Amino acid sequence: MRTFPVLFVLVATALAALPAAGGVRQSADAPIVYGTGSGGPQTRPTDIYVRDGGVVRRLTRTSASEAFPSWSPDRKRIVFSRAVRNDADIWVMNADGTGARRLAGSARGPQDRYPAWSPNGKLIAFASNRAGEGDIYVMRADGTGLRRLTRNARHIDDTQPRFSPDGR
Secondary structure (H helix, E strand, C coil): CCCCCCCCCCCHHHHHCCECHHHCECCCCCCEEEEEEECCCCCEEEEEEEEECCEEEECCCCCCEEEEEEECCCCCEEEEEEEECCEEEEEEEECCCCCCEEEECCCCCCEEEEEEECCCCCEEEEEECCCCCCEEEEEECCCCCCEECCCCCCCCCCCCCCCCCCCC
8 A cells, every 4th residue: 555655745835826717816825735744753644734824723633644635615624635554534624624524435444545626616536546446536525425437457546636627
């Protein structure tokens, strides 16, 4: 099984230089969500943080490794992957870090990672090796209606799904 990379960094300045959907430029102070951790001599689990207007807030503080966060289109929720003992599941929480709950996963040890919201906020796509190889799955934002979208041959992985920004 693959494990999470040891360091997750998202550079806000690079995003600020890119035009947003519709050609509107984003401010460097726009809220940004990211995961960070350490794999060096003082290994610690990854946690989810939000940088908003220069203020950084830690949203998670667990013994699990939390990574790959993604804002909901309305910015009220954050979907992310939480890994415990080599079993990564898809979770969602409120944007302030409260109300975390598991949406998808199993006790068998698959890696459910890279969640992404649909533009209308009704669906979440993610990558998983729950069927053996890395495939793309989609489910409703409440965790119901799970569907496998891709089926790969041995040693082929689909990963990091993203919806089209305009939903078409």
